[in-house]
Amino acid sequence: MTCEFHSAGSSNLVPVALATELSPGQRKLVFVGGKSVVLFNVGGTIHAIENSCPHNGASLASGCIDGTVLRCPAHGLRFDLAKYDDDTAGALRLQRFPVREVGGVLILQTDPDDQWSMPGR
Numbered sequence: 001m002t003c004e005f006h007s008a009g010s011s012n013l014v015p016v017a018l019a020t021e022l023s024p025g026q027r028k029l030v031f032v033g034g035k036s037v038v039l040f041n042v043g044g045t046i047h048a049i050e051n052s053c054p055h056n057g058a059s060l061a062s063g064c065i066d067g068t069v070l071r072c073p074a075h076g077l078r079f080d081l082a083k084y085d086d087d088t089a090g091a092l093r094l095q096r097f098p099v100r101e102v103g104g105v106l107i108l109q110t111d112p113d114d115q116w117s118m119p120g121r
């Protein structure tokens with residue numbers, strides 16, 4: 001379930017998985033640039049978030065998903081993965097990373113403010 005990729009040079013675009021590894025409903029934990037990141041395939045859309053709940057840092061990798069809503073296993077806060085401006089958890093926001101499929105490989109952008117924009121914004 002886990003893997004680690006090392007980016008070359010100073011690029012903030014990091015290959016993290018083969019697209020075929022993540023069918024709808026599946027998730028994968030990866031380590032990129034010293035961060036733990038969870039990839040979720042929710043209905044065919046890949047979401048990448050830091051594996052740390054903004055409430056108190058619990059791992060979100062084992063959180064339950066109901067539709068597009070991820071529930072933190074620690075205290076139950078809910079985050080809608082499909083809503084980038086989600087206010088379900090008040091001011092608490094997931095750390096998201098843009099991810100794209102390029103030639104069958106999922107590429108994660110480690111700096112959300114650089115190059116790619118988030119889908120749905």
Ligand code: FES
Pocket residue numbers: 053054055056057058072073074075076077
């Ligand atoms: S650590 Fe996630 S809800 Fe508290």
